[in-house]
Amino acid sequence: MEEIIKEVVIGEQEEYVINMGPQHPSTHGVLRLVVSLKGEIVKNVEPHIGYIHRGIEKMCESITYTQIIHLTDRMDYLSAMMNNEAVCLAVEKALEVEIPDRIKIIRTIMSELSRIQSHQLFWASFGMDLGGQTCFFYGLRDREKVLDIFEETTGGRMIVSYNCPGGLMYDIHPNFRKRVKEFIKYFRGVLWEYDAILTGNVIFRERSIGIGTLSLEDAISYGITGPSGRASGFSCDIRKHEPYSAYDRVQFNEVLYNEGDTYHRYLARIEEMRESMSIIDQLIDNIPEGPYFVKMKPVIKLPEGEYFQRVETARGELDVFIISDGNKNPYRVKFRSPNFVNLGVLNHITKDFKIADLIAIAGSLDFVIPDIDR
Amino acid sequence: MDKTQLGDFVKSLKPDATVIEGKQYTEVTVADTDLHSLAKKLRESEETWLDFLVCLTGVDYGDNFGVIYHLKSTKHGHMIVLKTRTSEREKPVLNSVCDIWKGAEFHEREVFDLLGVKFNNHPDLRRLFLDSSWGFPLRKDYVDDINIVSK
Numbered sequence: 001m002e003e004i005i006k007e008v009v010i011g012e013q014e015e016y017v018i019n020m021g022p023q024h025p026s027t028h029g030v031l032r033l034v035v036s037l038k039g040e041i042v043k044n045v046e047p048h049i050g051y052i053h054r055g056i057e058k059m060c061e062s063i064t065y066t067q068i069i070h071l072t073d074r075m076d077y078l079s080a081m082m083n084n085e086a087v088c089l090a091v092e093k094a095l096e097v098e099i100p101d102r103i104k105i106i107r108t109i110m111s112e113l114s115r116i117q118s119h120q121l122f123w124a125s126f127g128m129d130l131g132g133q134t135c136f137f138y139g140l141r142d143r144e145k146v147l148d149i150f151e152e153t154t155g156g157r158m159i160v161s162y163n164c165p166g167g168l169m170y171d172i173h174p175n176f177r178k179r180v181k182e183f184i185k186y187f188r189g190v191l192w193e194y195d196a197i198l199t200g201n202v203i204f205r206e207r208s209i210g211i212g213t214l215s216l217e218d219a220i221s222y223g224i225t226g227p228s229g230r231a232s233g234f235s236c237d238i239r240k241h242e243p244y245s246a247y248d249r250v251q252f253n254e255v256l257y258n259e260g261d262t263y264h265r266y267l268a269r270i271e272e273m274r275e276s277m278s279i280i281d282q283l284i285d286n287i288p289e290g291p292y293f294v295k296m297k298p299v300i301k302l303p304e305g306e307y308f309q310r311v312e313t314a315r316g317e318l319d320v321f322i323i324s325d326g327n328k329n330p331y332r333v334k335f336r337s338p339n340f341v342n343l344g345v346l347n348h349i350t351k352d353f354k355i356a357d358l359i360a361i362a363g364s365l366d367f368v369i370p371d372i373d374r
Numbered sequence: 375m376d377k378t379q380l381g382d383f384v385k386s387l388k389p390d391a392t393v394i395e396g397k398q399y400t401e402v403t404v405a406d407t408d409l410h411s412l413a414k415k416l417r418e419s420e421e422t423w424l425d426f427l428v429c430l431t432g433v434d435y436g437d438n439f440g441v442i443y444h445l446k447s448t449k450h451g452h453m454i455v456l457k458t459r460t461s462e463r464e465k466p467v468l469n470s471v472c473d474i475w476k477g478a479e480f481h482e483r484e485v486f487d488l489l490g491v492k493f494n495n496h497p498d499l500r501r502l503f504l505d506s507s508w509g510f511p512l513r514k515d516y517v518d519d520i521n522i523v524s525k
Contacts, residue, residue: 050503057488058511220425220448223477234448236426241451308398308444308455310428319429319444332512336429344480373503 015043020358022051027362028125029369033346040354045347053373060333065091065165065300068333073159075337076371078118079313081110084163086320089244090309091165094302094324101246102290103167105283108246109180110150110162112276116187117146118314119227119269119276122366126266127198129363130207135198142190145183152179165300167293180284184277194270208263212349212361215260222345226316226338227268228365232260238312250282262357265364299328315339315366339371375421375452383421384454388412399444401455409458410469416445416454417474423447424454427475432485434514435459439466439491460491470496488512 021032030051036044056071063071065087072083085107092099124139147157153173154160162169198204214224219232229236237254239247255271257264302324309320316338323332342365350358375383380400381393391412392403404412416424424445433440443456460466470493471478480502482493487502490510501508509516 053503055511058516218476221476223427223475236448306396306442306455308429317428321429321431321442321444323433332431332433334429334431336431340480340484341477344477348476 014038022048025129027369028367031367031369031372033358033362035355035358037355042350042353042355042358045350045358047343047346049343049369049372051373052370056374057333057335060330062329064328065302065330068330069164070161072335073161074370075335075374076313076315076318076339076368077158078121078368079114079315079318080158080160081107081114081162082311082313083318084161085111085245086309086311086313086318088163088165089311090307090320090322091300091302093309094305094307094322095165095296095300097166097294097296099167099294100288100290102288103292103294104246105287106168106172106292107163108250109280109283109287111245112279113146113149113180115276115314116273117143119273120146122269122314123194123198123266126363126366127204129359130204132198132201132204138190138193138197142187145186149176149179149183152176164293166296167291171292172287177284177287180280184280184284187273188277191270191273199267199270205263207357207360208266208364209261211262211353211357212364213259213261214345214349216258218345218348219260222348223341224316224345225341226312226314227255227272228265228342229316230255231257231264231268233258236317238310238317242310244309244311246283247279250279252279262360262364265366269366301326301328302330313338315368315371316342335374337371337374339367339369340374343367343372375450380422380452380454383419384412384416387415387419396455399453399455401457403457403459406458406460406468409456410471410474413443413445413456413471413474416456422452422454423449425449425475427471427477427481428453430478430481430485432489432491432512434489434512436514438463439489441468441485441491443471466491467494468492469494472496 015036015038017036020035021027022030032048034046060068068087069084072087073080075083120139120143124136127135150160151157153176154162214232216233219229219234225236233256240254252275255268304324304326307322311318319336321334322330325331350361377395377400384393384402394401416422424447426446426448428446429444431442439460441458446453470482482496483502485491486499489512
């Protein structure tokens with residue numbers, strides 16, 4: 001009899017390994033986490049990635065700069081606008097093209113709308129990961145309205161390919177201003193529901209406050225950017241530090257917390273939606289008239305050299321690093337994708353928490369797997 | 375510090391480093407053997423305090439491989455580009471900077487996976503995206519067997 005009891009508790013004595021994923025609802029894509037457990041306590045998390053590695057960096061070496069835009073949509077598909085913008089800004093910087101205000105302002109509005117819809121989906125799926133099914137429906141209900149605005153102007157809902165070197169693919173739709181204003185008015189009115197459903201929920205708070213704490217030193221050392229880094233007090237908002245497009249002419253706050261736990265990573269994103277709405281408010285009535293693109297050569301050739309462009313996507317810092325040898329194809333393109341770097345910290349912050357907390361912590365880092373794999 | 379001051383400071387740390395004042399950032403090229411010691415000094419000196427490894431890029435230059443480090447100081451706000459090249463193409467080896475910036479672990483694994491550059495003292499150097507039967511796709515002489523894109 002005693003021997004059987006010994007067998008039952010054997011998991012408490014030594015580590016055993018389970019696979020989470022590649023097909024697991026809470027990894028939001030094909031991410032496989034090999035988790036070493038001692039009882040219920042996580043001892044080691046080893047991410048296995050590459051299930052949807054497409055070799056975007058390699059493909060970029062054989063196509064032109066205009067074509068690269070369409071590949072960047074497929075990295076972080078929730079920040080497609082910002083990914084497009086990053087490559088465009090790098091190319092425009094290399095060619096020293098002066099971009100009119102109209103384009104800059106439209107790009108900024110589009111980026112902020114992207115940020116809002118990305119954080120809405122984060123809220124929706126994060127709530128669902130933690131057992132709040134309602135969040136998913138509320139989040140997607142509101143996100144649909146942003147996607148409709150995108151669809152009207154760009155023809156695409158997620159894969160937009162809206163920016164191109166020198167400007168925009170199409171002019172904004174005549175309804176654009178009206179619909180954006182309607183959306184902002186509507187979303188201001190319903191954002192309190194987000195707080196009422198999840199932020200103040202006792203079960204949610206119990207599961208997120210103090211879980212997966214990341215210190216400021218570690219956030220910087222691991223290079224954790226975006227809302228996840230700012231929740232640890234790491235001031236890393238490129239929009240503030242190296243303003244691009246129209247960010248130098250708008251007032252907004254960089255959302256910073258010092259706690260660095262799952263709850264504050266969540267809270268940072270909710271607050272960022274408010275900041276994004278205030279940015280759009282400041283710009284939407286000030287879109288000047290004018291052309292929506294600058295005429296560029298049909299085949300763009302960058303002068304020989306290295307060009308580095310930093311952009312703030314919804315998940316953190318996206319860097320595009322182009323090495324050009326003067327041809328129409330780049331010699332080397334590197335995308336420093338925020339999710340790839342943020343994944344590196346997962347093992348560090350989940351250690352000694354329970355396996356259920358792993359879901360909460362991974363959810364709060366808001367991974368988009370195609371951006372990790374590229 | 376501005377670009378010129380940064381360049382002068384690096385020169386005082388490593389006199390034989392090549393310093394170019396680039397359009398965007400100060401660009402420092404060092405020998406592969408000096409890389410780790412210089413990176414450690416840049417990280418720990420109060421004047422530079424480059425505590426944030428922004429980006430780590432591996433490049434195939436034909437004769438050898440290059441690795442480019444973009445570093446930023448969260449205290450002073452300046453950025454610097456640190457470059458190095460491996461001494462040979464057959465067995466490219468560099469020293470890992472994982473002990474200086476923890477985030478380098480994933481970056482270096484990526485460079486190892488796609489270019490085949492080995493990093494000494496890396497805690498866990500394995501293939502990242504691809505399995506070990508693949509070649510190194512970001513090398514310029516890589517032959518794509520599947521050949522989806524050929525030009």
